[in-house]
Amino acid sequence: MSEQKFLYNENPYKKEHTGRIIGKSNELGIKVDELIFYPRGGGQPGDTGKLLLNGQCLKIIDTVKDAEGQVYLQTEEMSAIGNPINETMATQILDWDIRYKYMRTHTALHLLSVCLPFPVTGGQITCEKGRVDFDMPESPDKDELTDRLNDMVKADYAVSYEQISQKELRERPQLIKTMSVKPPQNVDFVRLVRIGTANSVIDLQPCGGTHVKSTAEIGKLSVSKIEKKGRMNRRVSVVLQD
DSSP, rough: OOOOEEEHHOTTTEHHHHHHEEETTTTTTEEEEEOSSSBTTTTTTOEEEEETTTTTTEEEEEEEEOSSSSSEEEEEOOOOOHHHOOOOOOEEEEOOHHHHHHHHHHHHHHHHHSSOOEEEEEEEEEEEEEEEEOOOOSSOOHHHHHHHHHHHHHHBBEEEEEEHHHHHHOOGGGGOOOOSSSSSSSSSEEEEEEEEEEESSEEEEOOOOOOOSSSGGSSSSSEEEEEEEETTTTEEEEEEEO
């Protein structure tokens, strides 16, 4: 199995990159060795965009992972791609405006989990909003929550990453906020996303998604809706204002 490099982990701001085709699946799509497209998972949609290949401009409609963790770019034009294509160079071009909105929203949801320190039972990001489901008995005040979130955005906290071993993670179970999605078990190290600094941590939790470099990039936001989804479940939706 050919190894892939997930460049979106190292540099989520990379909008275009040329990689090498290392596989093709009629069911899943095209496999590239160095990826800037983020695959669907953890509540974040798969990236879309274009792939320039052999003089063709293919529309990428989704990015997905298979059971082994290999990532594929899905296109409706698979039948138009000739064989063999392995070793062919191809240029990935992200739908950047959409990706950047996902990055801002995803980071905002981390702040939401700081404001509401309850177990997370689910979450989802779309182009319109982000939402998190919390295992909590009462609904918070929507306006107060909006104000607190915007204060954290204005504080311009840095967002950074570090690696933690599976052993360390087992010893620090408090880092895992999500009840519905667990960190991957088939890797030696798990990525942690930190908001703040090592000496002043605002949030620290396992996450494989894409994020902005600082909370100020999120921009103004609002809590658009708080819904009761069960006796102990509240769904909180957040919308970016620009």
